Amino acid sequence: MTQLVQALVLGLLIGGVYALMASGLTLIFGVMNIINVAHGALLILVAFITWKIWSLTGVDPILLAVVMTPLMFGFGWLLYKGVLSRISGSSPGMSVLLTFGIAITIEGVLNVTAGNKFRSATPSYFSESYRVLGISLPKAQVYGCLAAVLVLGLLYVVLARTWTGRAIRATAQNSSGAALVGIQASAVAALAFAIGTATTGVGGSILSVLYPFFPASHYDWISRLLGIIVLGGMGSLAGALIGALILGLAETLTATYGSLQWSTLIFYAVILVVLLFRPQGLFGSRLRQDVMA
């Protein structure tokens, strides 16, 4: 019983972090139909920078998110204005090609500058745990998950309660309709891309502590994150959250009761079964007008 609860709790902690990482990806897809394959590479880029600063100064890596997030917001803005805006209106396939190029570029730069080695930030609490009712909660996991939940909550409030958020959602749902009420699509797109990229500032800082990484780790991450948003429904934030929790739980439960090697396979098996019955993903929606159109 304790074993089960332990696995569930760990799964949720991991899932929370996955949710944060996937949220930026699904937001960018939802607003701009851009499948940002470079999302994983951006996470790894942040992880490297965080690791470097931590190893030089000893500043807490997860706390460094406070610096990395605005930095990545700015980087995302520049990336959109300079590169991605050139393919606005093209098919999502074009965005895959372009962002894949960005991903390879980041990977190459990291290989040259940071070296092709496994890294991991190990702050003092790295191997410590809280113990609650006989269940062990690794401190790093707890801090990572708390940071993730905080950022997700903030993201939710911005999207649901502010005019900026409404403009972003409106553009995601109907871009010409949004133009007609006076929303400037290009500004909203740049903003959404910047916000989506900013989430890698937090996600990458957490990643640097929780998972050992090297430049090519981004392939592993992007496939996992794409899996999450396909399962949840492309473009849906709630879907990304649920998809991420399912991945977290699938991993820890399989690792506890089966073997670690099976854990990723089980997740993809879940995706396969869900898509058989709900091709639009768990939270991809079908409304009256979709059926009629």
Added chain:
Amino acid sequence: MLTISGVFAGYGGGDVLQGLDLEVPTGAITCIVGPNGAGKSTVLRVVSGLLKPRLGTIDLDGVRLDQLGCAGVLAKGVAQVPQSQALFPQMTIRENVLLGGYTLRRDKSLLNKRYDHVSELIPIVAERSNDKAGNLSGGQRRMVEIARCLMVDPSVLLLDEPSLGLDPKSLTGVSQLVRDANAAGTTVLLVEQNVRLGLSMATHGVVLEGGRVRLEAPAGELMANPEVAELYLGGHAGESRTARVGGTSLPADAGTGR
């Protein structure tokens, strides 16, 4: 006065509008009719800023609109209800209508005042305020689209095929709304495939063909024009469908079984 002069515009495969000159009188309901592909919807799209004209100018009471883009045109008081799918399907009716006032977002009290006014005018806004727009029927969506436009209290309302896909009852509702908006001082420019309906709502009629104005006259006159009747009304001038039934001396309630 909304003035379109010498406008050429298209979608990349040649110009749909071929040097269009058109004057839309202030305070009137002007209806553009014409065959498929004549460029009717394109006229509305260049006015609202969705499409930039390649050549020519558009101005409203002396203010150039053609380089402003959608947001700029809206700020000048010109709002468009497009042909279909203008709403945000995953949002509630309330959110949809409020987004119509996106340009007024800094003035919360004005926004609320307009919302209250619009939901009083168009009851479905209040009745279904928490339903998702994507779950409405075509006629209901059209009402909400108009409601959304009215949030900016437009001086010019552009309507693309308001009758498209509507049942007779919704149609009556929509055309009443248009008349009400006009009575309240809004200039209306509408495009209608259903020529009889369009011209009966309008004060002015324009026949568009090949991206140019072919005929322009008061709506009643256009309806009585033999050529228009022949081409678009499927019959002779001045005849409505019921009149024709009368003309063949069938009782008016023929077919009801009585």
